[in-house]
Amino acid sequence: MQDNNPIPPAPPAPELFTWEFATDPYPAYAWLREHAPVHRTRLPSGVEAWLVTRYGDARQALADQRLSKNPAHHDEPAHAKGKTGIPGERKAELMTHLLNIDPPDHTRLRRLVSKAFTPRTVAQFAPRVQELTDRLIDAFEAEGSADLIHEFAFPLPIYAICDLLGVPREDQDDFRDWAGMMIRHGGGPRGGVARSVKKMRNYLAELIHKKRENPGDDLISRLIEASDHGEHLTENEAAAMAFILLFAGFETTVNLIGNGMYALLRNPGQRERLQESLAAGETGLLETGVEELLRYDGPVEMATWRFATQPLTLGGQDIAAGDPVLVVLAAADRDPARFSGPDTLDLGRKDNQHLGYGHGIHYCLGAPLARLEGQTALATLLRRLPDLRLAVEPDDLRWRGGLIMRGLRTLPVEFTAS
Numbered sequence: 001m002q003d004n005n006p007i008p009p010a011p012p013a014p015e016l017f018t019w020e021f022a023t024d025p026y027p028a029y030a031w032l033r034e035h036a037p038v039h040r041t042r043l044p045s046g047v048e049a050w051l052v053t054r055y056g057d058a059r060q061a062l063a064d065q066r067l068s069k070n071p072a073h074h075d076e077p078a079h080a081k082g083k084t085g086i087p088g089e090r091k092a093e094l095m096t097h098l099l100n101i102d103p104p105d106h107t108r109l110r111r112l113v114s115k116a117f118t119p120r121t122v123a124q125f126a127p128r129v130q131e132l133t134d135r136l137i138d139a140f141e142a143e144g145s146a147d148l149i150h151e152f153a154f155p156l157p158i159y160a161i162c163d164l165l166g167v168p169r170e171d172q173d174d175f176r177d178w179a180g181m182m183i184r185h186g187g188g189p190r191g192g193v194a195r196s197v198k199k200m201r202n203y204l205a206e207l208i209h210k211k212r213e214n215p216g217d218d219l220i221s222r223l224i225e226a227s228d229h230g231e232h233l234t235e236n237e238a239a240a241m242a243f244i245l246l247f248a249g250f251e252t253t254v255n256l257i258g259n260g261m262y263a264l265l266r267n268p269g270q271r272e273r274l275q276e277s278l279a280a281g282e283t284g285l286l287e288t289g290v291e292e293l294l295r296y297d298g299p300v301e302m303a304t305w306r307f308a309t310q311p312l313t314l315g316g317q318d319i320a321a322g323d324p325v326l327v328v329l330a331a332a333d334r335d336p337a338r339f340s341g342p343d344t345l346d347l348g349r350k351d352n353q354h355l356g357y358g359h360g361i362h363y364c365l366g367a368p369l370a371r372l373e374g375q376t377a378l379a380t381l382l383r384r385l386p387d388l389r390l391a392v393e394p395d396d397l398r399w400r401g402g403l404i405m406r407g408l409r410t411l412p413v414e415f416t417a418s
């Protein structure tokens with residue numbers, strides 16, 4: 001008998017971690033949310049991990065204390081130890097930082113750094129971020145073209161964080177080079193990265209030593225001074241803290257500016273709306289707009305590693321003790337069960353509790369700084385280069401294809417030179 005209404009077979013499971021996936025992971029995430037919301041997969045490094053893609057499950061997992069940040073809870077076969085690319089496994093001193101530890105150590109360190117790195121510290125920094133932004137645009141404005149990643153998005157956060165930490169200006173280009181090595185080769189050849197990390201560690205240790213003798217008006221000096229119930233950061237903890245601020249605040253912000261500007265260039269109606277609102281002297285749409293860009297195509301594709309400390313059930317799926325769990329923020333933030341029209345960019349979106357900065361005790365410590373840099377960078381680009389446009393076809397752009405971060409390798413643009 002002929003069946004006139006056959007049930008269409010479910011589309012096959014998408015291949016993850018391919019070149020197509022790096023370019024546009026969203027169709028694969030839609031499939032996972034629908035058919036396998038808590039999904040065990042083999043990562044390119046060979047590690048098996050659970051991917052969590054629905055908003056509700058993701059939010060729950062981020063706040064679940066049974067999921068530890070300490071890589072020691074990973075039950076990886078002994079022969080593979082240290083080879084999986086899971087940060088912190090190599091136990092370098094710089095790795096005992098906020099994103100690799102649990103309470104009570106996390107609570108103590110986070111309280112101490114929060115005292116030194118307040119929203120007020122960041123607000124006072126606004127004129128400097130504007131000055132840096134303008135200086136970078138000054139350097140390419142007369143050319144009529146630029147690569148917005150290398151000439152703009154990349155240097156801005158590194159100089160900003162160096163300034164905040166108290167790294168003298170004359171040393172900041174060294175930091176730029178070390179950070180460049182880490183971003184270019186993250187997940188790639190280890191030698192250069194290891195050397196850069198070592199140089200950065202030695203430099204920070206020396207700087208902390210100098211600031212202890214001679215404190216200044218900077219974050220490292222405040223980190224050294226910060227005390228809580230008589231407790232201070234040790235020099236090692238201060239160095240690890242400075243390192244995580246650099247590390248967590250650098251590539252993320254590069255990608256906020258890069259992915260954000262790219263999304264605006266691909267959505268001319270939204271970009272015009274923002275330009276008009278900025279020209280009218282309003283800031284409301286800029287503020288909601290940067291949050292929407294974080295939701296729509298945020299810099300952190302997956303939250304950093306978590307490991308089950310005991311058996312647990314998530315989204316109906318049993319997870320064994322020792323299993324790694326990756327919460328896919330990019331998938332959760334496109335969940336139609338939470339956001340209306342999730343694949344549409346709407347800079348004025350109201351109900352927008354996205355997970356781009358995480359959730360729970362590890363919620364991004366640098367969110368006020370990221371917002372300041374993102375808003376300043378995008379508003380200044382649109383104001384000073386009003387006819388900014390892509391200089392290549394979107395298909396010719398390449399994405400980095402790492403696990404945790406999502407960002408463009410280059411963003412070539414053109415504009416009327418002035």
Ligand code: HEM
Pocket residue numbers: 062098099110161244245246248249250252253256294298299300303304305355356357358359361362363364365366367369370371374
């Ligand atoms: C944590 C996103 C910029 C410092 C996080 C987490 C996310 C995130 C998702 C949580 C990770 C997890 O739970 O696994 C972002 C985004 C940024 C940004 C999207 C830019 C747009 C910054 C900046 C800084 C910073 C500029 C500092 C200078 C940190 C720190 C943590 C963190 C220290 C760890 C907090 C903890 O474990 O208690 N960030 N971040 N981030 N971020 Fe950011």
